[in-house]
Amino acid sequence: MRERWNEPGALARRYAPAVYRLAYARTGCQADAEDVMQEVFLRLVKAAPVFDSEDHARAWLLRVASNCANDLFRLPWRRREAPLADDLPAPEAPETGSVTKAVLALPARYRIPIHLYYYEDLSVAEIARTIGKSEGTVKSRLFRARNLLRERLREEEQGEGQI
Amino acid sequence: MKDRYRHEMDLRRPRQEKLDELYEMMEGGTEMKHAKRLSGRAAAILVCAALAITAAAAAAVPAVWEKLWEQLGAFAPYAQTIDGAVCRDQGIEVQVLSALSDDLEARFYLAVRDMEGDRLNEYLTLEGRIENGKEQEAEPGRQTSGLSPLGMSSTRFDLLSYDPEGKTALFSTSIDFWKDAEPTRDAHLSLTGMTTQKGYLYGGASCASVTGRILESLPVEEQDQANQKIDHVSSLGYTEADLPGLKVVLAAEQNPMPMEGTEDMWISSMGFADDGRFHIRLGFAEGVAAGSDGDSLRGFFSDLFLSGSTDKRQYAHQITPVPGGLDILFPLIKLEDLELLQDCQARFYGDYTRPGTEVQGAWNIDFQLEYHPSVTLDWTGVLAGRQVRRVTVSPLSVTMYSNDVGGFHRAVLYAVKKDGSTVAAEPDTGSYSNINWETDGEPVWDTYNTWKFEAPVDLEELACLTLMDQTIPVH
Secondary structure: OOOHHHOHHHHHHHHHHHHHHHHHHHHOOHHHHHHHHHHHHHHHHHHOOOOOOHHHHHHHHHHHHHHHHHOOEEOOOOOOOOOOOOOOOOOOOOOOOHHHHHHHOOOHHHHHHHHHHHOOOOOHHHHHHHHOOOHHHHHHHHHHHHHHHHHHHHHHHOOOOOO | OHHHHHHHHHOOOOOHHHHHHHHHHHHHOOHHHHHHHOOOEOOOOHHHHOOOOOHHHHHHOHHHHHHHHHHHHHHHHHOEEOOOOEEEEOOEEEEEEEEEEEEOEEEEEEEEEEOOOOOOOOOOEEEEEEEOOEEOOOOOOOOOOOOOOOOOEEOOOEEEEEEOOOOEEEEEEEEEOOOOEEOOOEEEEEEEEEEOOEEEEEEEEEOOOOOOOEOOEEEOOHHHHHOOEEEOOHHHOOOHHHOOOOOEEEOOOOOOEEOOOOOOEEEEEEEEOOOOEEEEEEEEOOOOEEOOOOOOOOOEEEEEEEOOOOOHHHHOEEEEEEOOEEEEEEEEEEHHHHHHHOOEEEEEEEEEEOOOOEEEEEEEEEEEOOOOOOEEOOOOEEEOOEEEEEEEEOOOEEEEEEOOOOOHHHOOEEEEEOOOOEEEEEEEEEEEEEOOOOOOOOOOEEEEEEEEEOOOOOHHHEEEEEEOOEEEEOO
C-alpha cells in the first residue's frame, strides 16, 4: 500500500547519512549533525508528508535538513549548551580531508549550497528550491564559495591541486 | 575538487549508536512517540465529558474504551469524548472516539471495527489522513519553527490495541501545532483503505555462530542474477572487481535459527558459500514476501552491524530471491574476516507482505474538536539570566519565548499548586534561531521552549511555575 519513499523507517535507512552529511557540512560538529539528523526524521514522523516519488522524499529531507541545520532545533536529548555561532568557524575540524576542512572554513551561508552542489549533485535550481533562495543568490554564493575554496586550497597545497 | 569532497564526505558517518537510536525510533520505536505525545489541545467542553461515555458506546466496544482510558491515564478527565463521529463502508465502521488537545498538540483516538466478518487483526494499518488547524503568521521580526507547511495533518496511525472478540482496533494519531499553527474547531478524518497484509520487519541475528566451514551452495540462475540488487557497493568506492566471480546462493535450512521479533521469517542458513563470501539465507513463512506491492526487493534492506566499527564493508550487500526466501550476499566479507563476524549482528529491515486482507473504501468523518486553550501569563522578565518575553500555560503544557541560548531545553519545569503540591513538566521539542543569521551582526537569539506536564494541571489551582529554581508568578 505505501511505497518505500512514504515509509519513514525506510527513508531513515536510506537518507540518514545524507542528512547527517548536509548537517555536518553546515555545522562542522558531529554531535550537532547527529542532532539535526534526529530532528529531521522526527519532523518526518510528525509531519507525515505524502511524497509522490523517492526524489520528492529526498528533496523534502534535504530541505528540512537545511532548515534544521540553519535553525538548529533543540531537542530533549540535545547535549549542546551553546547555540551555533553563525559566523564563527565550524567548531570541529575533520581529522582528514582538506576539501571538507576548506568547506567548513567558508562563511556559514556558503556551506550548504556548496555541499548540495558538490556532494548531492543538485542543480542551481534545485539548490534554490532546497534553501529557499533565488537562483541568482545561489549562483552568487556558489561562485564566491568556489573562489574562496580555490584560494584556500591553493594556499594549503601550494599549487598541487586543480579545482 | 568535487570528487575529493565527495570521497571525504563519504567517509563521514554518524556514530552507529546514533543511527541505531534513529532506526529504533523510526521503525519500532514508540518510546519517543509516547514520551512526546500525551498532551493535546484546546478548549471547551472537556473536563468531565470524557467520563460521560455514552452507555451505547460503552456497550458497543467496551474493550476499546477500556484500552483508551488506560492510554489516557490521568489525562482522561481532560479528554474530549466525540459523539457521532462515525461512518461505515465495506462493512467496516470507523469512529473517532476521543481527542486530547491544547494549542500545542492534538491527539486523536479512533476505533476501527469489522461489522461483517473477521478481516482485521493486530497487523492492521490504515491509509488516510486526519486534518485540523490553521497556520499562524510569525510575529514581526521572528521566525516560525519551520513546521507550518508540513503540519496540520497526519497520515500516521499507530495501532494501540486489537480486541479479537470485539473485532475492533484502537488507533491514535496526532497533529503538532507548535508556534506555527493553531487548532480549529473543524476536524476531518479521511481513510481510503486498510490492510492486514503489510508487515514491517526490524529483525536481527547474531553472526557469532558462523564458522569457517563452507556451506552447501547453489548456482544462481541467470534470470535471478538480473534481479539482484546491489546497495552501497560502488558508492563505497568498490568496483565489480571486488565482487565474487562465482554467483551462488546458500542452500536452505543448513543451520536454521529464529529471527527475533517475528515468526514470519527466520534465518535459514548463515555462513560462507562456495564463493568464499558471507551469505545469509532467509526463510519465509507461507504467503510472506519481502518488499511492498508484490515487488520482492523494493523496500527491503539488510546490513551487518559491527558495534563501534566504521568498516564500510559491512554495509554492502546483494539480495537474490530464492524459493521460499532470500539470499543476502555480503560481497566484501571474506573467509579471512571470520573473526570480525564474531561481534557482528545481521539486521534485516523493511516492508514485507503477509497473508491478510486489503479493504479499499471511503471513510470520511467531519467532527468538532474541543481543546484546552493556553493562557498567556501576565509576566515577562529575566529568568535565570534570560530575557523571557512570553509564557503560555494550558492544563497540558507550557511554552516559553525567550533569548535563552541553552539550558532551558534540559530543565524540568514544575507547576506549583495552591495546595503546595507540584507537577513536573518534561522539556519537549522547541527551537531556537539566530534571527540575525544572514548578516554579519551579533547573533540575536529567538528561542521557543515547550514542556509537557506529566499529569494535567487545573489552571484554577495553579500558584506559580518554577524553572531552574526561579519562580514565574501566575496571577
